[in-house]
Amino acid sequence: MNDELRTLWALNGLDERLVTLKAALERFPALRKSLEEQRLSGRARIEALKKDLTDFLAKRRQLEKDIEALVAEERKYQGQLPLVKKNEEYTALLHEIAGTKKRASDRETELLTLMDAEERRHAEKPALEKDLAALEAEAAQRLAAIADEEALDQARVDHVEAERAVLLASLGAGIKARYERIRVSKGGRAVVPILKGACGGCFRGQPPQVLQEARRGDRLLTCEGCGRLLIWPPDSPA
Numbered sequence: 444m445n446d447e448l449r450t451l452w453a454l455n456g457l458d459e460r461l462v463t464l465k466a467a468l469e470r471f472p473a474l475r476k477s478l479e480e481q482r483l484s485g486r487a488r489i490e491a492l493k494k495d496l497t498d499f500l501a502k503r504r505q506l507e508k509d510i511e512a513l514v515a516e517e518r519k520y521q522g523q524l525p526l527v528k529k530n531e532e533y534t535a536l537l538h539e540i541a542g543t544k545k546r547a548s549d550r551e552t553e554l555l556t557l558m559d560a561e562e563r564r565h566a567e568k569p570a571l572e573k574d575l576a577a578l579e580a581e582a583a584q585r586l587a588a589i590a591d592e593e594a595l596d597q598a599r600v601d602h603v604e605a606e607r608a609v610l611l612a613s614l615g616a617g618i619k620a621r622y623e624r625i626r627v628s629k630g631g632r633a634v635v636p637i638l639k640g641a642c643g644g645c646f647r648g649q650p651p652q653v654l655q656e657a658r659r660g661d662r663l664l665t666c667e668g669c670g671r672l673l674i675w676p677p678d679s680p681a
């Protein structure tokens with residue numbers, strides 16, 4: 444095998460590793476996103492609780508105001524009782540007083556029910572806060588681990604990129620451009636071995652003349668099927 448073919452073969456080996464390494468790098472954004480989503484859902488549960496407690500407070504304040512107003516109304520009617528002269532006016536006033544009392548009592552019942560519900564919801568807070576703290580701590584830890592892994596994977600990529608730059612620089616301009624063009628159009632794989640007399644990329648059987656030439660390893664051959672560069676693998680018997 445001549446030097447150019449040897450370089451192409453080595454270059455292709457690096458590029459195949461790069462495809463795998465870069466595919467591995469792509470898992471990181473999704474990992475980060477899922478951690479971020481867990482965090483957000485924990486925060487959303489706390490926010491929902493806070494909103495419920497605010498709503499409870501507003502409803503409670505309103506009921507308390509209503510009750511206060513009803514008590515004041517009843518007191519006003521009670522004050523009018525001794526001043527009333529006519530019987531029917533007296534009866535009407537007693538009727539108003541009873542109605543006001545009933546409304547106040549209904550509001551009191553409502554208030555107690557509300558306060559019960561409020562207390563139960565409030566009791567959920569410590570557990571939710573604890574869950575969130577655990578979630579945040581775990582997320583922070585895992586994000587740090589992910590960052591380390593990613594840096595390591597990126598360093599591997601950088602290392603292979605540097606190696607390939609050296610190999611690429613040693614090729615002539617024409618073959619370099621050709622290699623890169625095929626690599627880009629074939630998903631990172633420009634050079635394929637001939638395996639059992641066929642192209643290792645598209646499995647098209649190669650004519651005997653091509654096989655003979657490939658064995659000699661002195662000339663670059665192209666697969667008519669897929670356009671990749673064909674090389675007789677250096678580690679297989681000639």
Ligand SMILES: [Zn+2]
Pocket residue numbers: 642643644645646647666667668669670671
């Ligand atoms: Zn092919």
